[in-house]
Amino acid sequence: MKDTTEKKTDFDLLAHRVLSGGTITRGEAAAVLRSDDDELLAVLQAAFRVRVRHFGRRVRLHVIENAKSGMCSENCRYCGQSADASGVPVYPLKSVDEILADAHEASQAGAYRYCIVTSGRAPSTAELARLCEALRRIRAELPIHTCASLGLLTAAQAHELKNAGLDRYNHNLETSARFFPTTCTAHTYADRLATTRVVKEAGLELCSGGLFGMGETVDDRVALAFALKEAGSDAVPVNFLNPRPTTVLAEQPRLKPAECLRILAMLRLVLPDREVRVAGGREVCLGAMQPLALFAADSIFTRGYLTTPGQGIAQDRTMITEAGFILAGIDH
Numbered sequence: 499m500k501d502t503t504e505k506k507t508d509f510d511l512l513a514h515r516v517l518s519g520g521t522i523t524r525g526e527a528a529a530v531l532r533s534d535d536d537e538l539l540a541v542l543q544a545a546f547r548v549r550v551r552h553f554g555r556r557v558r559l560h561v562i563e564n565a566k567s568g569m570c571s572e573n574c575r576y577c578g579q580s581a582d583a584s585g586v587p588v589y590p591l592k593s594v595d596e597i598l599a600d601a602h603e604a605s606q607a608g609a610y611r612y613c614i615v616t617s618g619r620a621p622s623t624a625e626l627a628r629l630c631e632a633l634r635r636i637r638a639e640l641p642i643h644t645c646a647s648l649g650l651l652t653a654a655q656a657h658e659l660k661n662a663g664l665d666r667y668n669h670n671l672e673t674s675a676r677f678f679p680t681t682c683t684a685h686t687y688a689d690r691l692a693t694t695r696v697v698k699e700a701g702l703e704l705c706s707g708g709l710f711g712m713g714e715t716v717d718d719r720v721a722l723a724f725a726l727k728e729a730g731s732d733a734v735p736v737n738f739l740n741p742r743p744t745t746v747l748a749e750q751p752r753l754k755p756a757e758c759l760r761i762l763a764m765l766r767l768v769l770p771d772r773e774v775r776v777a778g779g780r781e782v783c784l785g786a787m788q789p790l791a792l793f794a795a796d797s798i799f800t801r802g803y804l805t806t807p808g809q810g811i812a813q814d815r816t817m818i819t820e821a822g823f824i825l826a827g828i829d830h
């Protein structure tokens with residue numbers, strides 16, 4: 499039986515402290531995650547107050563797409579593109595014109611940012627040269643911001659991308675340092691942190707977030723939030739595991755909607771002025787509660803998640819406006 503004398507966390511007070519320039523502790527972040535369903539609206543209200551301060555009711559749409567797919571040498575257990583999985587389209591790096599056409603389509607659909615993704619541990623010299631050429635053309639020809647997610651980077655590669663006009667680089671920490679070795683052994687958490695550092699040092703914005711629902715604990719989730727804060731992540735994509743049938747995590751149960759919402763709220767309170775983006779697994783894990791995610795998050799991926807489809811851009815737009823939020827244009 500639950501101890502009813504247990505002291506409840508005052509989420510309103512947490513929001514007030516964050517809005518006054520203070521921070522929440524790891525213990526308080528854990529309390530957000532451990533709160534019960536009766537407290538869900540109080541948790542979301544606290545996150546919403548902070549969200550509104552920094553982002554108003556604005557929602558930005560991001561489109562993410564593979565420029566190279568499958569047959570990755572790495573063994574990330576959750577990923578359908580790893581060498582250990584199968585069943586996803588496999589193709590080498592697209593041509594500059596093909597990447598440009600994809601970005602054009604995203605721009606036409608009203609996306610604020612286009613993220614070019616390549617499977618693999620790290621880009622080769624030839625791949626990077628082609629990607630830089632595509633980025634130069636996108637910058638010159640399209641009204642859209644850019645992001646790239648190409649795996650581990652050296653400092654020289656980060657500078658090359660910056661010089662080609664890239665705005666932002668994505669490299670997720672995914673989970674805590676403690677839990678990471680159970681998700682991947684082909685590279686280390688230190689490798690990932692090193693890439694986040696070279697991205698920041700090159701003057702690129704850092705997009706780094708995680709994947710929740712792989713069997714990690716509440717403390718792992720809190721540790722990830724604080725690691726992202728320490729790494730200076732400017733944008734935090736929040737993925738909820740949608741177990742892929744050919745991966746090792748195929749049998750992992752999906753997170754419940756309320757659990758997803760508590761994770762988003764916790765991240766908003768730990769990283770008050772950073773973009774928090776609902777990413778993969780949004781539709782399948784949040785279900786009918788999807789619109790509530792916008793009370794903590796300020797952006798979403800639309801049109802799918804590399805190897806899994808989304809509900810579609812028309813439905814995303816309707817969801818945003820019907821929930822009382824405002825679709826941001828390219829200048830907002």
Ligand code: SF4
Pocket residue numbers: 570571572573574577578579580581616617618619649
């Ligand atoms: S490095 Fe990227 S593409 Fe390769 S298995 Fe890991 S997550 Fe998938």
